[in-house]
Amino acid sequence: xxxxxxxxxxxxxxxxxxxxxxxxxxxxxxxxxxxxxxxxxxxxxxxxxxxxxxxxxxxxxxxxxxxxxxxxxxxxxxxxxxxxxxxxxxxxxxxxxxxxxxxxxxxxxxxxxxxxxxxxxxxxxxxxxxxxxxxxxxxxxxxxxxxxxxxxxxxxxxxxxxxxxxxxxxxxxxxxxxxxxxxxxxxxxxxxxxxxxxxxxxxxxxxxxxxxxxxxxxxxxxxxxxxxxxxxxxxxxxxxxxxxxxxxxxxxxxxxxxxxxxxxxxxxxxxxxxxxxxxxxxxxxxxxxxxxxxxxxxxxxxxxxxxxxxxxxxxxxxxxxxxxxxxxxxxxxxxxx
Numbered sequence: 319x320x321x322x323x324x325x326x327x328x329x330x331x332x333x334x335x336x337x338x339x340x341x342x343x344x345x346x347x348x349x350x351x352x353x354x355x356x357x358x359x360x361x362x363x364x365x366x367x368x369x370x371x372x373x374x375x376x377x378x379x380x381x382x383x384x385x386x387x388x389x390x391x392x393x394x395x396x397x398x399x400x401x402x403x404x405x406x407x408x409x410x411x412x413x414x415x416x417x418x419x420x421x422x423x424x425x426x427x428x429x430x431x432x433x434x435x436x437x438x439x440x441x442x443x444x445x446x447x448x449x450x451x452x453x454x455x456x457x458x459x460x461x462x463x464x465x466x467x468x469x470x471x472x473x474x475x476x477x478x479x480x481x482x483x484x485x486x487x488x489x490x491x492x493x494x495x496x497x498x499x500x501x502x503x504x505x506x507x508x509x510x511x512x513x514x515x516x517x518x519x520x521x522x523x524x525x526x527x528x529x530x531x532x533x534x535x536x537x538x539x540x541x542x543x544x545x546x547x548x549x550x551x552x553x554x555x556x557x558x559x560x561x562x563x564x565x566x567x568x569x570x571x572x573x574x575x576x577x578x579x580x581x582x583x584x585x586x587x588x589x590x591x592x593x594x595x596x597x598x599x600x601x602x603x604x605x606x607x608x609x610x611x612x613x614x615x616x617x618x619x620x621x622x623x624x625x626x627x628x629x630x631x632x633x634x635x636x637x638x639x640x641x642x643x644x645x646x647x648x649x650x651x652x653x654x655x
Contacts, residue, residue, distance in 0.1 A: 319368075319373065319375050319376070319393060319394060319395035319396070319397065319550070319553075319555055320375065320376050320377070320378045320388060320391075320393045320395065320396050320397065321361075321364060321365075321375050321376070321377050321378070321397045321399050322377075322378060322379075322383070322396060322397065322398050322399060322401055323377045323378065323379045324379075324380070324401045324402070324403055324404070325379075326402075326403035326431075326433050326434070326435060327357070327400060327401050327402040327403045327431075328357045329403075329435065330402050330403055330431055330435045331355070331356060331357035331400065331402060332351065332355070332357070333435075334356075334463045334464050335351070335354075335355060335356055335357075335464045335466070335468065337463050337464065338462075338463065338464055338467050338468055338469050339468065339469060346468065350468050350472045353472065353473055353474050353475075354466045354468055354471075354472060354473075354474065354475055354479070356400070356464055356465050356466050356528065357400055359465075359466060359475055359528045359531060360399060360400045360425070360465075360526060360527055360528055361399055361400070362531065363526070363527030363528045363529070363530045363531050364397065364399050364425075364527050366530060366531065366534060366589075366591075367527055367530050367542070367543065367546055368546070369572045369589055370534070370543065370569075370570075370589075371543060371546060371547050371550065371557065372557040372558070372559065372560060372561070372572075372573055373550060373555060373557060374558075374573070374574060374575060375397070376393075378396075380405075380408060383408060383411045383412070384407060384408070384411055386411075388415045388420060389414075389415060389418050389420075393415075393420060394420060394421060394553050394554050394555055395420065395421045395422075395423060395550065395553045395555055396412065396415055396420060396421070396422050396423070397423050397424075397425075398412075398422065398423065398424040398425070398428050399425060400425060400426070400427065400526075401424065401428050401429065402427050402428075402429075402430060402431050403429070403431040403432065403433055403434075403435060404428070404429035404431075404432070404433065404442040404443065405432060405433035405442075406432075406442065408433070408442070409429060409442040409443050409446075412443065412446070413443075413446055416446070416518070416519050416520060419519070420519065421519045421520075421521070421549075421552070421553035421554075422446075422519065422520050422521070423520075423521045423523065423549060423553075424443070424447065424520075424521070424522050424523065425493075425523050425524075425525060425526060425527065426493035426494060426523065426524055426525060426526055427457075427493060427494065428441055428442075428443055428447070428522065429441040429442030429443045429444070430451075430453075443520075446517070446520055447503070447515060447517055447520050447521075447522040448499055448500055448501045448502065448503025448515060448516075448517030448520070448522075449497055449498065449499060449500060449503065449505075449512070449515050449522050449524075450497075450498055450500050451494055451496050451497045451498070452496030452497075452498075453494075453496060454496065455495040455496030455510075456495050456496075457493055457494060457495060458481055458483075458484035458491060458492075458493060458495075459481075459482060459483040459484050460495060462481075462482070462484070465480065465481050465484075465491060465493075465526055465528055466479050466480055466481075466528065467479045467482065470482070475528070475531055475532065476532075477532060480528065480529065480532060481526075481528070481529065485508050485509045485511070486508075486529070487506075487508040487513050487514075487525060488525070488541040488542045488545050489529055489533055489538050489539065489541060489542055490525045490526060490527060490528075490529045490530065490542055491525065491526045491528065491529055492508045492509070492511050492513060492524060492525060493524055493525065493526055494511060494524050495509075495510065495511050496510075496511065497511050497512050497513075497515075497522075497524045498511075498512050499512045499515045499517075501517070502517065503515050503516060503517035504516055505522075505524075508524075511524060512524060513525060514545075519553075521549060527542075529542075530542055531591070534591065535569055535570065556618050557618060558573070558575065558617065558618055558619075559573050559584065559615055559616065559617050559618065560615075560616040560618075561573060561586065561613065561614070561615060561616075562613070562614040562616070563611050563612065563613055563614075563643065564611050564612050565612075565614075568613070570588055570589050570590055570591075571586065571587070571588055571589060572586070572587055572588075572589035573585070573586055574586075574587065577655070578652075580654060580655055581652045581653065581654060581655065582621075582652065582653055582654075582655055583627075583650065583651070583652050584650075584651040584652070584653070585648050585649070585650050585651075586613065586615075586643065586648060586649040586650075586651075587648040587649075588606055588645050588646075590606070606645045606646045607645040607646075608646075610642055610643065610644050611642075611643050611645065612640060612641075612642065612643070613640065613641050613642070613643035613649065614638070614639070614640050615638070615639045615640075615641070615651075616637060616638050617636075617637045617638075617639075618637075619637070620635060620636055620637050621635065621636070621637070621653040621654070622635045622653055622654035623635060623653055623654045624636075624639060624651055624652075624653045625651060625652050625653070626641060626649060626650070626651055627650045627651065627652055628647075628648075628649065628650050633651075
C-alpha cells in the first residue's frame with residue numbers, strides 16, 4: 319500500500335497550527351513543530367497503526383502519482399494522509415487509480431485547498447468520496463483549527479492539548495463536524511457528523527489517527543486497529559507474517575521486508591515510541607524488556623529455506639517457525655522467493 323506525501327499540505331498545516339497563537343504566531347519556534355506538528359503526528363499515527371497491524375507501507379509523492387506509479391507498482395491502496403492540498407491533476411490521477419481497481423482512503427480535510435493553498439468551494443475529491451461538508455459548523459470542538467493546541471502544551475502530545483472536547487469515534491477525533499454522505503455513499507454517524515463514508519472503493523473516514531499515539535497498546539486502541547484492519551482486508555492487503563512473543567500477539571514489534579534478488583530479507587525489531595530530539599537521541603516511551611523471549615513467526619504463505627542470518631540457524635520451509643529473540647536486538651532472516 320502507498321501513503322501520499324503532500325508538501326503543500328504540510329505548509330498549509332503549519333499555518334493552521336500557528337493560528338492558535340493569534341498575534342504571537344511569529345514566536346512559534348521550530349522546536350514546537352518538532353514536538354506537536356499535527357502533520358507530523360498524523361503521519362506517525364498512521365505509520366504506527368499500520369506497523370502494529372504488520373503492514374508495511376511506501377510513501378509516494380506528486381511525481382510518482384502523476385507518472386502512474388500506483389498502477390505500475392500494482393498497489394492496492396492509496397492512503398491520503400491529511401492531504402489538505404490537491405491539484406486538479408492529482409485528483410484526476412487518484413480517480414484513475416480507483417477506476418483501475420485501487421482502494422482510496424482519506425482521513426479528513428481531503429483536498430479542501432488547491433496546490434497553492436487556496437481554499438476550494440468544494441473538496442477536490444468530494445464527488446469521488448460521495449461527501450459534502452458544511453464548514454460553518456467548524457472542526458473538532460466547533461472552534462478549533464488544529465487538533466493539537468500549542469498554547470495548552472507545546473512540549474509534547476498529551477491529553478491536555480489533544481482534541482479538547484472534540485467528539486470521538488473508535489477513540490479517534492471526529493474532524494469535520496459538518497460532513498455528510500451524499501448520493502449512493504453510506505456512512506455511520508458520530509453525533510451530527512458522518513464518519514466512515516464509503517462510495518465504492520473510496521472511503522472517507524472523517525477521523526484523525528493522532529489519538530492512537532496516546533492510546534497505543536491500551537485496550538481502548540483495539541477498536542481503531544480492528545477498523546483499519548478491516549479496511550485493509552477489504553482492499554486485499556495481506557499481512558505477510560504474524561508475530562507472537564511467548565504465546566501472545568507481539569506488541570510494539572515490527573516486521574520489515576526487503577527483496578534482494580532471489581531472496582527476501584525479513585527484519586524483526588521492536589517498534590517503540592520515541593520522541594526525537596535535534597541534539598540528542600530522544601526519550602523512549604516504552605520498555606524493551608531485559609530477557610530473551612520466544613518469537614513465533616506465522617507466514618501467510620509458505621516460505622522456502624528460512625535462515626536466521628545472525629545466528630546461522632537454518633529453519634527449513636513452511637509457514638510456522640519459532641526462534642529466540644533478544645528484544646534489544648533485531649532478528650534478521652532470509653528466505654527464497
